[in-house]
Amino acid sequence: MSLTCAVQAERGGFRIDVAFDSTARVVGIEGPSGAGKTTLLHALAGLVPVHRARLIVDGEALVDSDAGLAPPPHARRVGYVFQDARLFPHLSVADNIAYGQRFAPHRTDVGALVELLGIGPLLARWTRNLSGGEARRVAIARSLAAGPRLLLLDEPFSGLDQRRRDELIPWLVGLTTRIDTAILVVSHDAADLQAMGADRIGLVAGQISPDRRP
Secondary structure, eight states: OOEEEEEEEEETTEEEEEEEEEOSSEEEEEOOTTSSHHHHHHHHHTSSOOSEEEEEETTEEEEEGGGTBOOOGGGSOEEEEOTTOOOOTTSBHHHHHHHHHTTOSSOOOHHHHHHHHTOGGGTTSBGGGOOHHHHHHHHHHHHHTTOOSEEEEESTTTTOOHHHHHHHHHHHHHHHHHSSOEEEEEESOHHHHHHTTOEEEEEETTEEOGGGOO
16 A cells, blocks of 8 residues: 655635655644644545645556646545534435435445444444544545545544543554555544554644754
């Protein structure tokens, strides 16, 4: 697995200029609040304007603004799991996942995703009745149902108590070994990234920390 990323963007007067290469299946962007972690993910997902963006997964260019390749968010094959999951409250868990499948370039095995993430008992439930950890697993399943080449996770452990955090980490670690999808996860907590076995890259004030380059 290889990941090449380069982003130059500005949002609300804040500038970000990031470039890195990694051969790890999981890449972790570590930095304090305000370092630009979420802005980086938004830029890769096509949710904010950029001056320049380049995203290559295993030799396949998903985004390359220099070459005129800048597809809309739904066509980038980039899955995004937000901090607050952002599940559709008017849909059941099963229908949330089915919604993600609408954007897949080929039919995905939803049954395998449900089994992998252990959410079978949740399928008929309304998303408003899920715990924080359950909601994140469902959000991941919805993103993976779209068949992404890259999965973006924004602070996946934010707002979880220690018990829920300890439950979610093994799910994510198991996920990384069983899907053919690169994962880019951002967190302010180095311990969480280390627990996921991520190739950790430091981000400070919109720049990769010189002593944390991969």
